[in-house]
Amino acid sequence: MNEYWTIKEPTISGDDKDGREYMFQFFRNGQVGAMYWLPFVICPECEGGGGGGKDFPFLCPERLKTHPAIVNGVPVPLKEYKELVPVVQEELERIGIDSRKWMLDPVLGFGPGSHFADRIIEIPCHPSVSFHWDFSNATVSKEVKETFEREKITGIWFQEVNINWVGKFDLAKKKPSWDHMMWWMLDGCAEGTPKDYPGEDNPSRFGPLYGMTILNCAQVSDIVPSEVYPCCETCGSELGPSEPIEPSEWRNFLTQNQLISYDMFRVPYVQGTVISDRVRRIIEENGFTNCQLTKLEVRE
Numbered sequence: 458m459n460e461y462w463t464i465k466e467p468t469i470s471g472d473d474k475d476g477r478e479y480m481f482q483f484f485r486n487g488q489v490g491a492m493y494w495l496p497f498v499i500c501p502e503c504e505g506g507g508g509g510g511k512d513f514p515f516l517c518p519e520r521l522k523t524h525p526a527i528v529n530g531v532p533v534p535l536k537e538y539k540e541l542v543p544v545v546q547e548e549l550e551r552i553g554i555d556s557r558k559w560m561l562d563p564v565l566g567f568g569p570g571s572h573f574a575d576r577i578i579e580i581p582c583h584p585s586v587s588f589h590w591d592f593s594n595a596t597v598s599k600e601v602k603e604t605f606e607r608e609k610i611t612g613i614w615f616q617e618v619n620i621n622w623v624g625k626f627d628l629a630k631k632k633p634s635w636d637h638m639m640w641w642m643l644d645g646c647a648e649g650t651p652k653d654y655p656g657e658d659n660p661s662r663f664g665p666l667y668g669m670t671i672l673n674c675a676q677v678s679d680i681v682p683s684e685v686y687p688c689c690e691t692c693g694s695e696l697g698p699s700e701p702i703e704p705s706e707w708r709n710f711l712t713q714n715q716l717i718s719y720d721m722f723r724v725p726y727v728q729g730t731v732i733s734d735r736v737r738r739i740i741e742e743n744g745f746t747n748c749q750l751t752k753l754e755v756r757e
């Protein structure tokens with residue numbers, strides 16, 4: 458029988474009492490974020506849902522980049538959201554994307570909180586790892602992208618990430634000191650780049666890095682209802698697990714009907730991204746870093 462694994466950001470060990478390991482992980486992972494997304498909704502039915510939305514496998518259409526609801530990230534009333542949907546559809550159609558498929562299907566469709574693929578990264582040190590995480594989304598090195606493409610890994614889609622800021626710290630030469638990490642965390646963590654922290658003059662020379670969108674299997678193959686979280690019937694918000702989810706709520710198994718023919722995919726209530734054994738082998742053989750692989754049980 459085929460084996461399946463999950464890939465996600467490495468878990469910080471329980472004995473990290475002073476938070477040093479957590480800080481170091483933050484330091485080398487950096488902060489990755491979406492630049493444009495559909496707003497969450499102030500919904501009378503679901504109160505805004507619990508999931509983080511889905512990922513469009515395409516960039517934000519140019520004309521939407523200045524739309525207040527797309528840029529602000531502030532939840533909007535239901536009426537305003539309903540008025541926004543046709544505007545987004547029209548812009549998708551304009552750039553040749555089937556808006557019915559992506560916006561209107563109650564199961565497959567993208568609802569409130571869905572991200573466009575445009576991503577931005579800020580990192581306090583020179584990028585040195587294979588995977589940079591933002592919840593379960595990964596931004597990857599050129600080496601990972603090229604390897605996955607050469608191996609024809611299915612279920613994923615890449616888009617170059619905007620490297621907005623890189624600090625003048627090279628982990629290959631020196632590990633950051635406690636003071637150094639505190640400087641970053643206290644001055645910058647909540648707001649983004651710290652004002653006084655020295656940055657590189659030309660951050661783009663550290664690229665390219667690529668956002669890796671994991672296509673929900675249901676978006677690229679036949680609908681498998683067990684593969685998608687239910688959505689609110691009123692506003693379309695994904696009613697996924699609320700974050701942060703309790704560790705006991707995550708599953709460490711797949712069921713037979715969740716086994717599909719893609720190399721990478723997401724499954725509700727399974728933490729991280731499911732990968733085939735072939736992907737696991739490629740990751741290990743290439744020594745890709747900053748990821749944790751866990752074997753999944755397959756139940757009848």
Ligand SMILES: [Zn+2]
Pocket residue numbers: 500501502503504505506689690691692693694
């Ligand atoms: Zn709702």
